[in-house]
Amino acid sequence: MENEHPRTRFETKIAVLLRRDLATWQRLNVTAxxxxxxxxxxxxxxxxxxxxxxxxxxxxxxxxxxxxxEGTEDTLSLAHGRALARDLPRAVFTADLFTTGNDQDNRAAVRAVPGDQLDLVGLAVHGPRNAVDKVLKGARMHP
Known part of the structure; x- marks a missing residue:
């Protein structure tokens, strides 16, 4: 029986890049x-x-x-720079956010650090497939 709803190949991609040294609970929390x-x-x-x-x-x-x-600290830093250069919609999660307890403190923790010095543990991006693929160069699919 043929599938009535064939798989869609989306022209855009939603991707999350996590630092590979995170604990399982941290990976799940950061992704969410x-x-x-x-x-x-x-x-x-x-x-x-x-x-x-x-x-x-x-x-x-x-x-x-x-x-x-997933990727290394360097992979995240490079991906962050590429996402900025391509002006892709993005979200960041820094290591400092594991020590804060609310949204206001989260925003203050990110604001306190220059962008090129953020201790990134996660990055989410959305955009055209090829642009997101270029941002993620050097990363590998999460196991």
């Missing part, structure tokens, strides 16, 4: 925080709300996959 920023800033990446057969409503989610990569 990073993609929340993309969903807020880019409403076009969000699909329609869900509902089950009983009619119970559920929140909408991204309409395309989120690809997760």
């Amino acid at each position: 925080f990073l993609v929340s920023g993309l969903g807020h800033q880019l409403p076009e990446v969000i699909g329609e709300p869900y509902a089950d057969a009983d009619g119970t409503p559920y929140l909408p989610m991204f309409r395309q996959p989120v690809l997760v990569f």
Whole structure:
């Protein structure tokens, strides 16, 4: 039986790059925080709300996959610079954010450090597939 809904090849890509030395809980936490920023800033990446057969409503989610990569501290720094140079929508998570307890302190921690000195542990980007691929050069898919 032929699939009625063939797989879509999206022209854009949502990607998260994590520093490879993070603990599992940190990887999950950072990923969740990073993609929340993309969903807020880019409403076009969000699909329609869900509902089950009983009619119970559920929140909408991204309409395309989120690809997760890992890399070294240098890989993250280079990717950050490439994302800035290409003016791609991006979200950052720094090591300092593991020690803060609220959104206001999170923003203050990032604001306190020049961009080229951020201790990045995660970066999320969205944009044309080829541009995101160039940003992620040197990273590998998360195992």
